[in-house]
Amino acid sequence: MACVITIDSVTGLNLGASGQPQDIAISGTVQDCKQVTVYFNPFPPQTVTVVWVPTYPVGKWTAKFHTGEGIPCGASISVQADCATDKTCTTGRLNLVVHCCPSAVTLEVVDSTNKQVDPAAVACLPSAVYTIRVTAPARPGQGYSWSVDNVLQPQYTGQPFINYPLQAGATTDISVSVTAPVGDNCPLLSGNVHLIGCSVACPDLTGLNVNGCTPNNLTLTALGTNLGLAQEFDWTFGDGATGVTAGPVVSHNYLGSAQVTASVVMLRPPGCSPRTQLHDQVVPACTPGSTGPGGTPGRPSDSGDSDDSDGPGTWCGWLHYAIILAAILLAVTAELYLCAPDLSLAASHALAAILIGLGIVAAVALAAYWAFCDKPCWWGLLFAWQITLGAGLVTLLLTKCCTHLQPVGWAAVLAGVAGAVVWARKCKVSVCTVLRKFAPVIASVLSLVFGALGGIPVLTACVDSAFQIVMGILSAGEILALAGCSGKK
Numbered sequence: 491m492a493c494v495i496t497i498d499s500v501t502g503l504n505l506g507a508s509g510q511p512q513d514i515a516i517s518g519t520v521q522d523c524k525q526v527t528v529y530f531n532p533f534p535p536q537t538v539t540v541v542w543v544p545t546y547p548v549g550k551w552t553a554k555f556h557t558g559e560g561i562p563c564g565a566s567i568s569v570q571a572d573c574a575t576d577k578t579c580t581t582g583r584l585n586l587v588v589h590c591c592p593s594a595v596t597l598e599v600v601d602s603t604n605k606q607v608d609p610a611a612v613a614c615l616p617s618a619v620y621t622i623r624v625t626a627p628a629r630p631g632q633g634y635s636w637s638v639d640n641v642l643q644p645q646y647t648g649q650p651f652i653n654y655p656l657q658a659g660a661t662t663d664i665s666v667s668v669t670a671p672v673g674d675n676c677p678l679l680s681g682n683v684h685l686i687g688c689s690v691a692c693p694d695l696t697g698l699n700v701n702g703c704t705p706n707n708l709t710l711t712a713l714g715t716n717l718g719l720a721q722e723f724d725w726t727f728g729d730g731a732t733g734v735t736a737g738p739v740v741s742h743n744y745l746g747s748a749q750v751t752a753s754v755v756m757l758r759p760p761g762c763s764p765r766t767q768l769h770d771q772v773v774p775a776c777t778p779g780s781t782g783p784g785g786t787p788g789r790p791s792d793s794g795d796s797d798d799s800d801g802p803g804t805w806c807g808w809l810h811y812a813i814i815l816a817a818i819l820l821a822v823t824a825e826l827y828l829c830a831p832d833l834s835l836a837a838s839h840a841l842a843a844i845l846i847g848l849g850i851v852a853a854v855a856l857a858a859y860w861a862f863c864d865k866p867c868w869w870g871l872l873f874a875w876q877i878t879l880g881a882g883l884v885t886l887l888l889t890k891c892c893t894h895l896q897p898v899g900w901a902a903v904l905a906g907v908a909g910a911v912v913w914a915r916k917c918k919v920s921v922c923t924v925l926r927k928f929a930p931v932i933a934s935v936l937s938l939v940f941g942a943l944g945g946i947p948v949l950t951a952c953v954d955s956a957f958q959i960v961m962g963i964l965s966a967g968e969i970l971a972l973a974g975c976s977g978k979k
Contacts, residue, residue: 493522493579495571499675502563502590503554510559511590516569517552517675518582523573528553530569537574563590592627595668595681607763614688616762617658622683623651624666631671638664660687692762693720698754698769703776704729704744712738712754712769724755728773749775776867806863809855814876816852821881822888823848829892871913879906 497518502511516528520540527537533555540549551571561567565588573579600606600621609615624634628650636646638654639662646652654664665682693716702708712723717738725733727742728750744750753770823844866872882902889896 493520493573493576495520495523495526495573495579495582497569497571497582497584497586500567500569500586500588501675502561502588503677504593505563505590506559508559510557510562511588512557512559514555514557514561514567514588515552516555516571517550518571520549520551520573520579522547523549523576523579525574526551526553527572527574528569529571530555530567533557561588563588589675591670591674591676592629592679594626595624595666595679596626597666597681597683598623598625599683599685601763605763609683609685612763613760614686615656616688616692617656619653619655620685621651621653622664622666624668624681627668627679629671629674633669635667635669636664637666638662640665654685656685656687658687658691659689661685662687688759688762690719690759691716692758693717693756695754695756695767695769698752698771700752700771700773703774704750705747705775707741707743708773710740710742710752710754710771712756714738714756717756719759721757721759724757726753726755728752744773747775749773806859809859809863810873812855813852813859813873814880816848816855817873817877818880818884820845820848820852821877822884825885825888825892825895825898829895868913868916871909871916875906875909875913877906878902878909882906 495518497516499515499517501515501517503513503515504511506512514530516530518526520526524540525537526540527535528551529535530553536553536555538551538553540551542549566585567588568585569583571582598606599609600623601615602618602620604621607615607620634646634648634650636643636649636652638652643652652664652666654662656662662685663682664685665680668679668681670676670678693714695712695714695717697713699711699713700708701711710725710727720738723735723738723740725735725740725742727733727744729744729746731742733740733742738756742752750773751770752773753768756767758765758767823841826841879902882899882905885895885899885902887899889899
């Protein structure tokens with residue numbers, strides 16, 4: 491048999507940081523030759539021993555040259571191979587392109603929330619199902635073989651990932667072998683991860699409960715599981731104050747009445763990933779002492795006490811009445827001014843002066859209320875529907891003297907009723923509470939309004955009959971409220 495040397499492949503191995511191979515492997519076949527000398531300029535020639543496949547005289551040979559990333563993948567190189575033991579053997583000469591092989595396996599570990607974790611950076615991992623997957627190499631057609639503690643996992647053969655339920659206190663080694671695609675001469679690669687399960691469960695922060703509302707000495711409670719295992723809780727109260735506690739409950743006295751956002755950061759034990767968890771919650775502004783049903787913050791209870799701070803007998807209560815009275819008189823005076831455009835100059839000046847005076851009174855009372863009084867739940871909407879409803883009732887009952895104001899009156903009444911419904915839903919206030927707490931406000935204010943309008947000679951007839959009608963309606967409403975809401979919140 492004639493001695494013939496062939497060069498089959500040139501492969502780049504051990505890719506460096508620049509992506510270039512640090513080693514070049516040159517391989518081929520031979521007949522009737524025991525040693526092959528390979529020439530690959532500018533590197534010194536190498537003489538390698540032939541491996542017989544399966545027996546002499548046919549064999550395979552491989553020479554490896556360390557290039558130190560001097561030759562990029564895809565480069566064309568010239569190679570020569572001679573038989574070192576038979577000078578008559580046919581020399582192999584060939585120009586080949588360097589085909590590169592991956593040199594390592596990169597594995598990624600993610601938890602059940604698909605968040606990446608680094609087992610080497612923590613002392614232990616909480617018990618959970620972890621996914622270990624191959625991120626590199628990622629070539630089409632390559633194969634995967636997984637083992638857990640050296641036990642083959644055939645159900646994951648051919649898949650680039652494995653799901654593993656890590657138990658508390660368990661220690662596990664997971665390894666993978668990655669084979670090259672069919673027809674590729676790249677070597678077999680392997681990678682592994684070492685997982686250590688924490689001996690105790692990790693605390694898990696899921697929420698923050700606020701029992702109360704600003705301004706108040708209220709309670710913040712962190713919610714979750716195994717919170718007793720947490721190292722500490724760092725609180726931010728939203729008003730510039732902070733605090734640290736060992737347990738999940740803290741009390742705080744809010745001095746202001748604005749809505750704020752409180753937050754808690756829980757520090758978990760070493761080995762838990764992540765080490766900290768954060769949750770925040772809005773602390774709504776409401777009257778001191780008012781708390782939502784079941785401790786829900788920001789919603790006054792359905793007991794009807796959300797307006798005690800400006801109720802009868804308090805100076806804030808008188809300001810409440812003054813604002814509503816001035817606003818209703820202002821609206822009705824403006825309607826009368828529009829209703830009688832042919833007024834004398836003196837009457838026009840008088841009405842204009844009344845309008846300005848009422849506007850100043852309403853503005854001053856509102857500013858004082860804003861600055862010094864504890865406001866009820868959604869107090870702006872409360873004032874709006876009381877004023878709109880009151881002005882609408884007065885307007886409807888004055889249509890005897892000014893008939894074209896009737897659409898305006900009905901629109902105001904409907905808007906006031908709609909506002910009352912929205913306010914009651916926002917503040918979780920029952921219909922009984924609305925009737926018991928605020929019907930007297932409307933009744934007393936309307937009495938003063940009709941008393942003031944009754945002093946105008948041209949409106950006496952209208953006001954007298956209207957006053958009787960409105961007081962009858964309000965009296966019937968109060969009787970129904972007492973009868974239907976007796977003993978109810």
